[in-house]
Each structure stands twice: as structure tokens, then as C-alpha cells.
Amino acid sequence: MRILVIGAVAAGTSAAAKARRNDDNAEIVIYERDKDISYSGCGLPYYIGGEIEDIGELTPRDPIFFKKKYNVDVFTGYEVLNINPDLKQITVKNLHTKEVFIDNYDKLIIATGAKPFIPNIEGVDKENVFFLRNVQSARNIRNYIERKKPKDAVIAGTGFIGFEMLENLMADGINVTIVEMQNKITPNLDEDMALFLENALLKKKINIIKNSTITKIDDETVTLNDNTVLKSDMVIMATGVRPNTELVREAGIEIGVTKAIKVNNKMQTNITDIYACGDCIETFSTITGKPVYRPLGSTANKTGRIAGDVVTGGALEYKGNLSTGIFKLFDMSIASTGLSEKEALEEGYEIQICHNIKPDKPSYFHGKEMVIKAIADKKTQKILGVQIVGYEGVDKRIDVFVTLITYGAKVDELFHLDLAYAPPFSTTKDPVHYTGMILDNALNHNRKIITSEELTKLVEKDEKIQIVDTRVSKQYDEAHVDNSENIPHSKLRKSMETLDRDCAVVTYCNKGVTGNATQNILINHGFKEVYNLSGGHKFYKESKSK
Template structure:
């Protein structure tokens, strides 16, 4: 066959989520192309997301997470996957690669017409002594999961330290606790779970503490010893096992060496067609940069959901398709014991740093009626006052968090305004939701703040306000006020507010609150209707105030 008629040769580097998605889509579009994947690991197309549950024994066999082998891809897609083959270098001018067979040590050359970089990411390792000790692990692939599980079975550790409290760290905490191990979490930042804002982190911390997990925030690990970890405040935690979960970085060495440009996030820069700066070189998955649908900025979110999407788009484009990447909100979700934690879009800090004029609501509602076992979730929503669109949402709750988050993400993706949320015709029956779903309530709170003069103030902003400049009204029953109340608050229960409000100055701003916000809003309405000039309802009420107070106390 001469060169002109020769089938296109597509070479892909990396065979997990992005690489295999690219290959499968390319094959669906093109029966003729030669498709080859080089993968230096022995496992391919696995569920990295299930690995913590394999370690904890909830997934019995590693095979359940690694259901596909090269034969599957050969038989189903006519794709050749060469495992334990590492691509050492690429010459983009000659369109050639040098590969090493890791089993034999032999190196050889190959050629490509189109190259896909799906080299993924690597767990970061803090630069401290002791990280290479035999009881210290990172978790990235099936081999690392098997090594950790074998270590636990053979050594029966009684204590563990998880360094880093991102979602992988916390999923590991749950699985180690369930395996009967006493766990400490070491987090350099002042809060656990940096995935959410500081004012939601106390709910996550509370969940950990209830499970007897020692939570150490604002401290960094400085040295690891057999049986313990030293921290930078001079203390030590016991640890027969150490999991390092301090984040991942994109694998870009090969790409940089061949002249591929990386973006501001440190991952490979691609356009919406997954093309890099070099002709016929694509990149997708955890090695590549994406962009935010909220503000268009470059974003690095190494997640399986995005990697699969990017891989499919790369596979489509390189075989003549027309798919285009539309960006991501940056949605993530994970389970922590009986809790679910989800976040999407901008955090409060990111929104403020970007210069948005924001309104924030903390909406605390059960996922379904209490008579059906409904339990509260806290929904923090951040909206732009100018466009009235959601910028970000974070939810901590028990059940039904995934459903709410997915609706919010859909709303953000579709560019709905906050007032549209109330009008969504969401599914309702008592086993699933409340008549007005928590999503509708969030929309109502934000809409009332933006259009009906029912302003909201966050506990953070209240604490930063000079007490002399504001009047704070506790609208709960007197007994609740006596048990605990917001600093400087006076007790004026909702039922007697009309009689008592003469004691307040109508021209001075007032903040009303109740336990979670609803009665606080009723008190706010009364005061506004009686001519008070500026009345705020405390976002999330006393419950959110207490959470916030906790995080302020931690900072001191």
C-alpha cells in the first residue's frame, strides 16, 4: 500500500479514562484507522474512583474495577493496547516515537499520523523525609491500591495518618475507619476539605469527629518515621500506615520535551477540539487543561467525568468529527460516611477575587419530609448580583445531595437566572423531596434578596461588622436564645416581635435570625412592613452562625 492510501495511524499514550475513550470513539467513526495505545502500567481502562472502596473491602476484588484488558479492546474495537510500554520521547517533526518495553527493557521506534497525549496525572509527594518508608503510600492506580490493601492485611495497622483532606484523602479516611483503624487527618490549610468554603468545612469536620477521627488542621507533616508522623507545630501523630493525598499534578514532561505548550494551570493547553499547539497532536484527560463555563478561565480539574468527555471529543475530532468541548463547571462530589459533599463553580473566595458583586445564601432544608426520614442539607449558593446567575454551589448533606447538585449544575450550564429556579417543575413525592424542593427555596431566597428587598447577610459579614453599627434580633423562642445566641443579639421571639420592636431603632440596620432562616425571614418581613429601613436576614440562621464561629475560633 502506498503512503497516500495507507490507513491513518493513530497513536495514543495512556490507556485509562481519556486514552481509551479517544480510541473507542475514533474506532466508532473510522473503521480503517490503525489505532495503537502505549500504556506503561499493567492495568488499563480501570475505575480509579473505586480504588478507596477496594482498600476498605467494599469492593471485594480488584478485577471488578479493572474489567477490561487489551484483548477486550482488540476484539471489540480492533485497538492494540501495549501494556508495560513506556513512550520515552516523541519527535513531532518526523512524527515518530521511541518506546521502551518495560518487561524486556528493549526500545523501538514507531510512527504516527495523529498523536493523542492522555498521559494523566501523578500523585504529588511532599518533599519531606520518610516518604519512601514501606508504610507510606499514595493512591493512584490499581497497583497502588493492591499494595495498600496487602499492607493492611499483612501488618494490621492500628493507626493511620492521612496527609491531605481533599476528596481522595477523605475517601481513604472513611475506608480506613471502616477497616477498624484509628485515623488522624493532617491538613496544612486551616480547614478540612478545601473543596468547600471555610464556612461549610465545620460540617465535614463534625462528621469526621463523630467517627473518632483526629482532625489536625493548619499543620503540615514535616517528617515520617516508622509508627509516627512529625508535624510542624512540634507535635507527633501515631501512624502505622501513612497515606499521602496532597493532590495530583499533570504528567507533562513528555509533552514539554516535544514542544507542546502548557497553560497557566500547568496542564497541557488545548482548544475546544483538544488540539495542542502542534499539528496532529491532541491532548485530553488529567494531563490537559480545561476552562470554566462560569468565567471562561483556564481550569485544571483532574476528574474521570471530564477525562472521559475530553477523550471522546479528541477521538471524534481526529477522525473528522465535529464535537467541541464546552468547558466545565468544575463539579465534584464524594461520600464521607453517611454524608455527601458536592461543589461546583466558583467558591466564595474565587468569586470575590474575580471581582464579582455577590449575594450568598445558606439554605438549610431536609431532602424530603421528616416523616419520611428526611435529613437536612446545607446548600450554599453564590450568585452574581449583576447577571443574577449562579456562580457556584456547595452542598453538605446526607441523601439527595447529588440530585440537587446536578440540577444546580444544569442551571449554571444553561445560564438560568436565580429567579428561574423557583419555576422549575421538579419531581415531587414524599419519598423523594419536599413539596417545594430545597432548590426552589434557594432560588426564592436569592430572588427575594435581589428583587424584593429581603437582603441576606452571611455570618462572616455579620461578625466583621462593628456591633455598634447594627442591631441583631433573635426571633427564636426565649429558651433557645438563653441556650446560645449570636453575639450582641437581643431576644425578640417572632410571636411577640410586633410588641417588642419599639425598642429598636428604625433607621439603624437590623439583622434578624432564627435557627435556620425561615422564621428569621418572617421577622425580617414584619420589620420591613413596619418601616424599618434596612433589615437583613442571617443566611442559614443560628446553625450556620455556629458553624462559622467554629471556623473563626480555629483561625485564632
């Protein structure tokens, strides 16, 4: 059997390696248009910032390695021009010699990846404008910085690449402004969590301009759609990627609703003996079963392995994904998995939300707080999605939530998890435990939660509601929720007669714990409708536009 693979980054090489493990007699050939293969694209920003000094660390494997270890022939600088499914042939161009030739296959695996989206902007093709997608583009950016020593830069986009480039350009001493076309930063976060992150960045003096697009790029300036002119010696276009599908469209291979290649759970396309994997395909949500386009290195490796297994007679199948992502930004970690609040509502779920602020470990071990936003389905009580903004330990918690969502855990099960505990690693009740307790109380024990957004709308509509700040008077005097009155927790039992038992009450403290305690007191004394402010005053304050 002759297996041809188009593309030699994460998915293509993973497919070839798995195929070889299954079948030692197959002929396996990979054609790659680029000159670098099997590299860590997610590590490229850190090479630019100097944290990774040798780019060779990101490209540990070359064609010689694959030939020696896997007996796989990898040809770099070879572009596949077209696919003929009827004859089971591909036309290939040797970019070194310009020779064009035909190669035959029994099985074909397409792993053409994705390419940067290039917006229609005047000057986008200038020497000082960069799209970070492959190893050579990273080299070009670093060489430009070393040669030109730019003082000011603009980054368009606030996805993973945009923020990772922000940190690494600033590490090079460059003054950076971020331009985002949406009304919020970070596509994978809901608006409240995005504002929480944005306010943390503003404290670090990061320049962020939202609701704006670049209309013109010059050598030393960038012009925005409102005619604002920014100083800029270089521009990073982190405007997302699109799947490379030109080759397959001409061959009659079906494209999905996300405009990526449509495959089944065995990575099979609509044409017999043609498979696809990696950033060029659409996958599907584990929760909804609906198609999604999620070009991530982890997904590329996974789908590549499945393709390599299936073409050699294996039984692996793709189980879907939760769009899990995490990135580092200075000393912060930002992660998400599953459905966002917006997505859950669009899917028709009736949801329960909570915001939980807890440290990753005790303060005597220098623990730092993380904010966990969790979304649960009121009907099934299953966790639908989680977003976390914090410092250390975010990766551990998001992976726990990924596992819980994957296996359909309900909110009351989180408390019973036997999670690892020792003071250097966690608190006795982990933030994951607390998240489950809050949601379980809200759904099953009449301990209702109200979000900052919901409370703000009630106040703006002048709804009849009593808002009780349960903190000490000094904290209340410094800042408080609009229309609230200060009744400290210690005085509540004596002062509750001033409240109307038949009118809705919202209690809050700094982060939610004391607010919940006072909520319990009021409910136990006959108050009919009592809510605790999700995330307390801290999240209320830090998730508002400044």
C-alpha cells in the same frame, strides 16, 4: 490512517473507542506503561476499605476486550520515551523485554494522565508510606493492611482521596488522624462550609489537625512541623496530583498556565496532528473562560471522546467545565460546582450569598437536612456557584444546579422549575426552589441577607446594630448570637416599639424561615434596613471554629 495513543486509562481508551466508532479502517494502537487499563480510579478507596471485595470489578476491561470489541491493539508495559513531531514518530520501550523501537503515526493522542505530588519529607519513601493513584497502589495498601494490621494511620490532605481514604481506613478498624496544611479542610469548599463539615466530623470523633505539615516519617511515628509526634503505622499521602508533562515538554508541545498541556477546544496542541486529553491537559471554566486544571474521571472521559472524534474528522468541541465534584464521607455527601465565594470575589463579581437549610424529603419519610450555599452575581442575577453538605439527595440537587449554571439561569427562574415531587423523593417546595426564592427576595424584593461572617465582623467592630433572636426563650437561653436580644416571633408585633426604626436590624431563627417572617413584619411596619441571618442560628453556630 494510523492513530497512536499514549495512555490507556480513562481518556486514552475513550479516545480510541470513539475513533474506532468513527473510522473502522484506521489502525489504532495504545501504549500503556502500567499493566492495568481503563480502571475506575475513584473506586480504589472502596476496595481498600473492603466495600468492593474484588478489584476486578474496577478493572472490567483488558487488552483482549479492546481487541475483540474495538479492534484496538493495547500494549501494556510499554513506555513511550520520546516524541519526534518532525518525523511523526515515537520511541517506545518494551518494559518486559527492554527492547526499544520506533513507531510512526498519522495522528497522535497524548493521554499520559497525572502523577501524585511527592513532597520533600524525610522518610516519604518508606514501606509504610503510600500514594493512591493506580490499581497496583491500591493492591499494595490493602496487602499492607492485611499483613501488618496497622492500628494507627496518618492521612496528609483533605481532598477527595484523603477523605475517601479516611472512611475506608476507619472501616478497617484503624485509628486515623488527618493532617491538613491549609487553615481549612476540603479545597472545594469555602471556609464557612468547610467549618460546617469539620464540626460535623468532630462530632464523629475524627482527629483533624490543620495548619500543619509532616516533616518526618518513621516506622511508627510521624513528626509535624511544630514537633508534634503522632503514632502512625502507615501514612497515606493525599497531597494532590500533577500532570505528566515530561514527555511533551521535550517535544516542544506547549504547556499552559496551569502547568498542564495547553489544548484548544478540539483537544489540539500547538503541534499539527498531536492531540491531548485527560488529566494531563488544562481545560477552562465555563463561567470565566479562563484556564483551569481539574483532573477528574468525568472530564477525562469527555475530553478523550472529543479527541477521538476530532482525529477522525468529527466536529465535537469542549464546552468547558464547572469544576463539579462530589464525594461520600461516612453517611454524608459533599458536593460543589461553579465558582466559590473566594473565586467569585477574585474575579471581580459583586455577589449575593445565601445559606439554605432544608431536608431532602419530608420528616415522615426520614428526610435529613442539607445545607446549600449559593453564590449569585448581583449584576446579571445568574447563579455562579453552589456548595452542598448533606446526606441523601445531594447528588440530585447539585446536578440541577450544574444544569442551571451551564445554561445561565437567573435566580428568579429557580422557583418555576417543574421538579419531580413525591414524598419519598422531595418536599413540595424543593431545596432548589427555596434557594431561588431566597436569592430572588434578596436581590429583587428588599429581603436582605447577612452572612454569619459579616455579622460577626459588625459585632466585633461594635457597630450600631440591633440583633433580634426570634426563637422561643428556651432556645435563646441555650445558645444565641452575641449581642442579640430575644423577641419571639409570636410577640414581635407587640414588642417592636422597643426597637429603633432608623437603626439596622438583623433577625434570625434556627434556620432562616421564621427570621424571614419577622423580617417581613419589620419592613411592613416601616423599618428601613432589616437583614435576615443567612442559614439562621444553626449555621452561625456550626460554621464557627470550635
